[in-house]
Amino acid sequence: MSEQETTPGDAADAGDAADTTDAFAAAIGRTWTDDRPWNFITDLTALGDRMGGSAGERRAADLVADAFEDAGVDDVELDAFEMSQWTRGWTEFELTAPVERPFDAIALPYSPSGDVEAELVDVGYGTPDEIDAEDVDGKIVVASTTTPSGRFIHRMEKYGCAVEAGAEAFVFVNHIEGQLPPTGSLTFGDEGSVPAVGVSKETGEWLKEYAANSSGETGRVRVGVEAETTPGESQNVVGHIGPKTDEELLLLAHYDAHDISEGALDNGCGIATVVTAARILAQADLDVGVRVAGVGCEEIGLLGAERVAETTDLSEIKAVVNVDGAGRFRNLVALTHNSDAMSAAAERIDETTRQPVDVNGDPHPFSDHWPFVREGVPAFQLHSDSGERGRGWGHTHADTRDKVDDRNIREHAILTALLVGDLATADAPRLDLDDLAATFRENDFEVGMRAAGLWPDGWE
Template sequence: MSHEHQYLQLDRQIVGDIYTSREAMDNLTILCDDFGSRFAGTPEERKAAKFIQDTFVRYGLKNVHLEEYPYAGWSRGEATLELVEPVQKSIPCISLPYCPADETTAELISAGHGSPREYERIGGQMEGKIVMALSASPPDLGRWVHRKEKYERAVLGGAKVFVFVSEHPGVGPETGSLQNDSIAPIPGISICKEDGAYLLRLAERHGTVQLHVRTTDINEARTSWNVIGDLPGVESPDEMVIVGCHYDGHDISQGAHDPASGMVSVIEASRALSRYASRILKRTVRFIAFGTEEIGLTGAFRYVADHRDELDRIRFMFNMDASGGEGRKGIGLHRWEKLEPFFKEAAIDMAAEIPIGQKLNSYSDHFPFVLKGVPSGDMSDPEAPPHGRGFGHTAYDTLEKVELENLRKASAVGARLALRIANADEFPAKRRADKAVQEVIESDPGLEGYRVSLELERLKREAI
């Protein structure tokens, strides 16, 4: 059958170009070394948005523009953690995005790995205390427990402060936002693995540990930008495939792996498709560099709100967040069983070994699309066991750890899949109705943390 080889010539051009070019690494170098963290509210964030815009134009994309939106900004202030009892000592710490300015002295209590069961066990004792949890996921739970879920369970338990402890030795404290696009109800700080272990030993030997925590962060309204560029479809330009990644990193880091390795892979996919496929794409492929993901997926939430009339016409949203690191470049579908045969066939067609499965979480830019029922997936290995962030979200997420070979893999897979999604005559998924979205929210094991967020939101509303 001729079908299997429909894109063979095109694939050879796309893959051949990507694998004989350094463009992805050159762009990564500019994003990381020239624009640093690109953290929300920094001048470098704005410069990065402009750079991505200019690059899209240079690669021949159409309709290239920035879309501006307001969001709740946050700037790091100095944070201090003082041991008061049984000894007096300062422990280095950082506050986490959306931490309020505050000052508290209270007793420490450990929530272990921060699993639902561990929180249940200390349920009655959290009130008024400083609750500490490791960033590691509970070994026996079978799913990753995100920082935000641990923080919110502490808030729900009546904690006064949350202390997040890195699971990885030698990388210092791990950052990450406490809330989405809003000031957090209680302070949250982060310390390194070694100091967390020290505090636990003290608590074991002495019974009680008293801590004094002071935070001085600034929370104020700001503006950010999504960057958009299109390769318009020649047959049905109103229908589209979205390929995206965020460009903002955390302020303590270059964010080279998360997100920039994914961002430059999206940009590289746009370059290859523009060069070889722009005249044959049946539907539009829209590339989006999302803003302010790290502090609440704000750019993506804004996008779905501002483009609500177009959501029915999105065939698929493919999130390539941090996709240029190690590991297999597969597809984690967001509860779209009907799409598995389509992608399996695409993998055969591409002669590629692409793991395909169902895996959903609420912690990256696909999620606002999931909530609106848009078919979506992310570039990941759905068969990989739950794992921590490694050097991710620390000061050590730096450029030299990213390999050009992995950028090439991600870019080539992204470009070839986008081509196939845009050009398939039939695509076996349609936007979900609200009721079906609700069923996914209520039942998906990967959305446990989101259900905790909904509970906290409900309590906040009742308190007003």
């Protein structure tokens, strides 16, 4: 066996036979043909339900822990934390006027139980301006999962704005064809105030027609939800790569998924990318240590990432690499959240590898980087671009393993490892929180974030 054919298990014992640079390069080389990413995502999606706080999420945590250890991550352990567990019961949704007709629907996580019948009002994409333009008080609001242009308006903002305007219930309409009602949490970890359901694009077309009935008779619908929010427990999987240094990097991805699908794209691909990147980084000669985490409960409020932030001295974290969305599609996207240093790192990897890394500097609060970014820690969210607006198959029954192309996972894992290696030696200044708040305002985030309860205290 040549020096550059040293296996990951042998590399640590190779001594002077091969330096760590050779071992790192060899680990990158092996990744191109490694079948372990596909085997991992197969095992993960075979578990079925990975909803935050569920037994399936715990089984997934054990799987991630085993994968971390196999990849060469040290000191792997599970860190349990308390959370509010939402459990789905039944959902009923029907048009009651001008005709009676039932439709398929699914409750959105943290929807309270309730039974509401009221007039239907279509608020289009559900932007704050569209909601303000309609009289929604006492009515049931219908809004699309997408937005037409500009920044993407998140579901939590649409729900929060509708509730503030007096809506009695909320109906979230998928913009993707295929009879696929969408899911998605209404809040960050707490029960909402009015019932909310997701319906398919096809159902939404009927609802929009009834909401603007040409005869002048406005449609009425009934929304019935049974669900419960109870004390529960989730867990993060944490470990370490490289030297123990005063300042370290944090590499993380969420492994939980919504209960209606396998969660292959969101975020099976992301956690598979982190496991694969960790295997590469375990062979690197890093200047700083890397804390590695598979976090739970992202889909219902970033609760696992909040736990990491709460139990970590953030002055010791140089930068965060959040892998949420990477590995799904061909080209990696680096969201850099107002950090010129993070943008520069992504651009360096793009140039040196000649592998596309698209950079977007605009910040947003809807993934596991947020508990760190709002405290000034520079961060990536590593994503990938389908070329389409919105989540695609994500948050629907169609988020299944057959949608996965594991070469994307392998390539993005290599790029992730190289980005971490670059950050280990690069300067990464803290974010200016005044500038960050100003950017959110310039991008029209403030109204929606306040409605969703996400605007940080002190950002006045």
